[in-house]
Amino acid sequence: MALDSESFLPDAEDCAEAWRRSRWDEGLYCPECGSGQVQTRQENYRDHLHRYYCEACGKWFIDTTGTFLEASNVSLRRWVYFAREMDKGRAAEPIGEEIDVTKKTARRMAKTMRQALHAQREEWLSKLSGEVEADDVHVKGGQQGRDVSEQEGGRAARMRGLSERGRGTYAGDRPLVVSWVERGGKGRVFELRRSAGKKSLLSSGLSHVEEGSQVDTDTWSGYRLLGEVYQHRSVKHSEEYVSEEGAHCNTAEGEWSLFKPWWRRFRGIAKRYLHLYLSHHSFRRTYRDWSRIERTQAMIGFLILGVFW
Numbered sequence: 001m002a003l004d005s006e007s008f009l010p011d012a013e014d015c016a017e018a019w020r021r022s023r024w025d026e027g028l029y030c031p032e033c034g035s036g037q038v039q040t041r042q043e044n045y046r047d048h049l050h051r052y053y054c055e056a057c058g059k060w061f062i063d064t065t066g067t068f069l070e071a072s073n074v075s076l077r078r079w080v081y082f083a084r085e086m087d088k089g090r091a092a093e094p095i096g097e098e099i100d101v102t103k104k105t106a107r108r109m110a111k112t113m114r115q116a117l118h119a120q121r122e123e124w125l126s127k128l129s130g131e132v133e134a135d136d137v138h139v140k141g142g143q144q145g146r147d148v149s150e151q152e153g154g155r156a157a158r159m160r161g162l163s164e165r166g167r168g169t170y171a172g173d174r175p176l177v178v179s180w181v182e183r184g185g186k187g188r189v190f191e192l193r194r195s196a197g198k199k200s201l202l203s204s205g206l207s208h209v210e211e212g213s214q215v216d217t218d219t220w221s222g223y224r225l226l227g228e229v230y231q232h233r234s235v236k237h238s239e240e241y242v243s244e245e246g247a248h249c250n251t252a253e254g255e256w257s258l259f260k261p262w263w264r265r266f267r268g269i270a271k272r273y274l275h276l277y278l279s280h281h282s283f284r285r286t287y288r289d290w291s292r293i294e295r296t297q298a299m300i301g302f303l304i305l306g307v308f309w
């Protein structure tokens with residue numbers, strides 16, 4: 001009955017073919033010596049992976065040799081399934097249960113994917129430009145940085161114009177997450193800031209937004225330095241949604257409404273991993289026009305390219 005119990009997984013042959021398209025996109029070569037003088041000797045060595053022989057150095061290898069999958073006991077189709085379910089915004093453990101791996105393995109798989117995505121964000125995250133909105137929330141970390149959930153009161157308090165904001169710090173377990181959102185464009189960036197000061201917000205902007213862009217924010221003082229490199233406009237949220245000159249953060253507001261329910265699923269994240277989760281969310285939101293299959297394939301591609309094994 002093993003076949004039946006795996007029928008919910010993506011087809012092994014499709015997965016192996018997609019893998020080869022990513023892995024050998026610049027041609028088949030020997031991972032040992034780099035030679036292209038390679039013969040395919042077996043087409044279904046295991047799970048439809050090919051086995052090859054290098055004529056130059058005499059070594060045998062398969063499609064996964066020299067990648068993270070070589071050392072993994074989890075099959076490729078399970079990795080693909082896992083990546084696809086993660087893309088839905090699910091947490092690692094319940095997915096792991098479905099594919100019959102331990103909680104520990106599931107957490108490690110998720111971490112490997114997030115690390116690969118984060119390390120290669122320059123490949124998929126280009127600088128935002130044009131009309132950009134910046135906004136922020138504090139996320140709450142509990143004891144020892146665990147039990148992280150969105151800090152409900154913080155944002156509401158700020159919306160009422162109280163001076164609560166900016167006090168939360170990385171060290172104090174209330175780190176700031178800033179979002180940069182391209183209005184009418186695809187770019188979405190969610191980034192952890194270790195401090196909530198003006199310089200920190202400016203440096204985040206310089207990392208993700210082209211100089212000279214128009215940036216709309218609310219009137220919080222943390223955004224005060226943005227005017228030095230951007231056409232900065234601000235809207236006083238306690239009094240208006242759109243300023244007289246047309247500044248608003250409606251697109252960013254819409255993003256938080258998606259961010260918050262996603263974020264709540266990940267209670268218990270150690271603080272030092274928060275940035276990895278945020279990169280994953282930035283990827284999902286930036287490529288929201290792609291199909292889930294396209295995003296999943298891209299994730300597997302980042303794993304192939306990564307150096308995490």
Ligand SMILES: [Zn+2]
Nearest residue numbers: 030033054057
């Ligand atoms: Zn070789």
